[in-house]
Amino acid sequence: MERLLVVSAILPVHITKENGDISVKVSPGGLVTALKQVLQNKKAVWIGWAGVDRVSPKIREVIHLEGKKEGFLLYPVALTREERENFFDGFSNGIIWPLFHTFQAYARFQPEYWKAYVSVNRKFAGLIKKVVSKNDFIWVHDYHFFLLPEYLKKAGVKNKTAFFLHIPFPPPEMFFKIPWRVDMLRGLLEYDLIGFHTFIDRKNFLECVSELTPVKNVNSEKPVVQIKYKNRRIKVGVFPISIDFDRYNHLAQNAKKPDHRTKIILGIDRLDYTKGLVQKLKAYRYFLEKYPQYHCKVKLVQAVAPNIKKLPEYDRLKVEFEHLVSEINGTFGTDRWTPVHYIYGRIPEEKLIGYYRYADICWVNSVKDGMNLVGKEYAASNIDETGVLLLSEFAGAATEIGEYTLLVNPYDIEGTASAIYRALTMPQKEKKSRMKQLRDHIRRYNIKWWGNCILQTAFGKKIEDFPFMENEIPLHETL
Incomplete structure (x- = not known):
C-alpha cells in the first residue's frame, strides 16, 4: 500500500496546556490552510510540531483523535523551548525569512541557530523513519527543512521525496550572505523534486546552485526542468499555489x-x-x-x-x-x-x-x-x-x-x-x-490542480491515488 506522508513545521492542530488542562486550537497560517484544502478527505499522514515540548500519551491521543476529525493521521514531533527559540525564532524566522524576503537588516547570524536547525531536521528525520513504510511518498513543505532529505538518507530512508518552498527564493547576492549556504544547498539537492511559486524563484535557486555544479536551463520557460548533481537527476519545477x-x-x-x-x-x-x-x-x-x-x-x-x-x-x-x-x-x-x-x-x-x-x-x-x-x-x-x-x-x-x-x-x-x-x-x-x-x-488553476501537478511530477500520482489507510503506526512507537 502506498501512502502520502506530509511534513510541515506545524501540524494543523495546536495543543496548549494550562493548569493541567489540554486545549486544542486550529493552527493559523496559509500553509496549513492550503494543505488542508488539497489533502481533504483523509488522504495523508501528517508530521509536524503540535505546540508542546513533550508528547505524553494523553496529548498524543488527543492529537490523534483531532487529526481524524480533520481527516488525517497526525504524528507530533516534540520540540524543547530552546529548540523552538533557536529553530523557529532563530534560524527559520530570524535568518531565512528576512533574507529570502530581502530584509537583510533583520537577519541575525547566530551559530546556535544553525545548530538548532541541524538538530531539528535530524529529529524530524528520526520520526519519519519510525512512521514511513517502504512504498510511501514523502512531501515536505517550506524553509524549515532544507536539510531533511540528507538526514533521511543517512537514516536509511530511501523513499521518493518532494519539496515545496512557500516563500520566495532570493538571488545569489542575498542567499550567499548565509554562512551555511553550501550546506543548505547540498541538503536541498537531496530531494527528488524541488518546487517554487514562480519562474523568478526557480531562476534565483538555479543561479545559486550553479556555484556548486554546472546548471543548464536557468531561464527555461518550461514548468519543470532537470539538473544533474552527484550522478542524480533532480526535477526543479514552478507550481503557483492556489485555493479551493x-x-x-x-x-x-x-x-x-x-x-x-x-x-x-x-x-x-x-x-x-x-x-x-x-x-x-x-x-x-x-x-x-x-x-x-x-x-x-x-x-x-x-x-x-x-x-x-x-x-x-x-x-x-x-x-x-x-x-x-x-x-x-x-x-x-x-x-x-x-x-x-x-x-x-x-x-x-x-x-x-x-x-x-x-x-x-x-x-x-x-x-x-x-x-x-x-x-x-x-x-x-x-x-x-x-x-x-x-x-x-x-x-x-x-x-x-x-x-x-x-x-x-x-x-x-x-x-x-x-x-x-x-x-x-x-x-x-x-x-x-x-x-x-x-x-x-x-x-x-485551483488548489487541487496545484497539488496534483506536484504529486504527478514527483511521484506519478494524484491526490485521489492516496486513499485513507487504517493500518497506522501504533502511537506508542513514535517519538
Whole structure:
C-alpha cells in the first residue's frame, strides 16, 4: 500500500496546556490552510510540531483523535523551548525569512541557530523513519527543512521525496550572505523534486546552485526542468499555489453585505514587514489628500492578524502602523466618517466572505511575497464580478494573474494612489471583464490542480491515488 506522508513545521492542530488542562486550537497560517484544502478527505499522514515540548500519551491521543476529525493521521514531533527559540525564532524566522524576503537588516547570524536547525531536521528525520513504510511518498513543505532529505538518507530512508518552498527564493547576492549556504544547498539537492511559486524563484535557486555544479536551463520557460548533481537527476519545477475556488464561490452565495455606507477598500494581512502595511497607509493618506471628492465616500477596511512569530520587528511595526491609522483618522475623519476601519485580529470566516463579495477593491500591497492568496480568495468570492484587485507587483501572484488586476509598486506612493482612483472610476464593463477572467483562471488553476501537478511530477500520482489507510503506526512507537 502506498501512502502520502506530509511534513510541515506545524501540524494543523495546536495543543496548549494550562493548569493541567489540554486545549486544542486550529493552527493559523496559509500553509496549513492550503494543505488542508488539497489533502481533504483523509488522504495523508501528517508530521509536524503540535505546540508542546513533550508528547505524553494523553496529548498524543488527543492529537490523534483531532487529526481524524480533520481527516488525517497526525504524528507530533516534540520540540524543547530552546529548540523552538533557536529553530523557529532563530534560524527559520530570524535568518531565512528576512533574507529570502530581502530584509537583510533583520537577519541575525547566530551559530546556535544553525545548530538548532541541524538538530531539528535530524529529529524530524528520526520520526519519519519510525512512521514511513517502504512504498510511501514523502512531501515536505517550506524553509524549515532544507536539510531533511540528507538526514533521511543517512537514516536509511530511501523513499521518493518532494519539496515545496512557500516563500520566495532570493538571488545569489542575498542567499550567499548565509554562512551555511553550501550546506543548505547540498541538503536541498537531496530531494527528488524541488518546487517554487514562480519562474523568478526557480531562476534565483538555479543561479545559486550553479556555484556548486554546472546548471543548464536557468531561464527555461518550461514548468519543470532537470539538473544533474552527484550522478542524480533532480526535477526543479514552478507550481503557483492556489485555493479551493469552489468552496469560496459557494460560501459567497449567502454572504451578508457589510454594514458600511461607503465604498470599501479591503485589506487582509498578517502583521509582517513583508506585507507593505506602512506603505499602504501612506499611499491611502496621499489618495485622500489628492482626491478630496472621495472624503466620506470611501473607507479602508484593514484587518491585521497577529503574527505568531514573537520578534521585536513586529512590535515596532505594530506601533508605527497604529500611529499612522490614528493620524489619518484624526486628520481626515469626521463625526460620521472614519477613513480607516482598523481591525486587529482575524475576521471570522463568515464575515470575511461578506467583505470579499462586496468590497469594491481588494488591496494586496506586499513588498515581497511568495504568492499571497488573499487576491485569489477575493476573486473566488466576488461572484457579482464587480470588484477590482489592486495587486503588488512584488507578490508572487503578480506573475500569474497580474494581467487581470491593477498592479502597483508599494514604494510608489503617488502611483498607488492613482491606481486607487482608477479602480474607483473604472467602467463597470471593464471591471466585469477583468474579474470574470480572473475568476475563470483561478477556477481552472485551483488548489487541487496545484497539488496534483506536484504529486504527478514527483511521484506519478494524484491526490485521489492516496486513499485513507487504517493500518497506522501504533502511537506508542513514535517519538
